Amino acid sequence: MYPARVTQLELIPSATSVSKEHKMATTATPNSNLAFFDWYLMPEAFSAPLVGEAIQKYGIQPGQVVLDPFSGTGTTVLAAKLHGINGVGIEINPFLCFASRIKVKWNYDLAKLQQDIAQLLPRVKAKIFNESADLSHLKPDMPRIDKWISPKVANKVLTIKLLINEI
Known part of the structure; x- marks a missing residue:
């Protein structure tokens, strides 16, 4: 219906030779020292730096929206927010959804x-x-x-x- 507005992005390159740093970014390990990101480290999670890399690679700008249909602990949505980009996450697990909402709900004095x-x-x-x-x-x-x-x-x-x- 809106083909001009739909894009499928490749987050992880399909090339067989991927750098050690990039392999590490596809895990939650780099999040272990990042405030908010390290609350729940899930085996399926990836890192905030990987999200930042994708935002830069694909030229996603403030005002645009990033969708994470399996948001888990909210890494993508939180990383997008830190870059000034709107993020939408969908998560079936009520606890992870709750944790993710808390992580991104901040506008503090x-x-x-x-x-x-x-x-x-x-x-x-x-x-x-x-x-x-x-x-x-x-x-x-x-x-x-x-x-x-x-x-x-x-x-x-x-x-x-x-x-x-x-x-």
């Missing part, structure tokens, strides 16, 4: 954020290591959430969430 963090950190340190209350009833209703986050970690995250909501 940095000064206010720093002020809130300075206020929050002492309270988190005091509560998180001494808190024994079971907050599992506050966990989101999400299929198989215990597979993605342990009850102990979930309790700490829920404690932090309660403290954030008090600000």
Whole structure:
């Protein structure tokens, strides 16, 4: 219906000789030191630098849209956002969809954020290591959430969430 607007791009070259750096970029390993990207490293994931390389290679500009139909943890959508490009991700796993949404949902007032963090950190340190209350009833209703986050970690995250909501 709109053939002029449809393009299929080759992300990974089909050539048999691919550099070691490019092979590494096709894994999530380069994301392990990148804020936000390293929250959930999935075996099927690839790196933010690979997305950046594709954006540059294909001349994708701000105002254009990148679609990732199997977005997983949101690497493509987040990398696109960091390049000023609109990204749309589709993910069937509710937990990964939730994590991806959180990763890309930011438009912060940095000064206010720093002020809130300075206020929050002492309270988190005091509560998180001494808190024994079971907050599992506050966990989101999400299929198989215990597979993605342990009850102990979930309790700490829920404690932090309660403290954030008090600000």
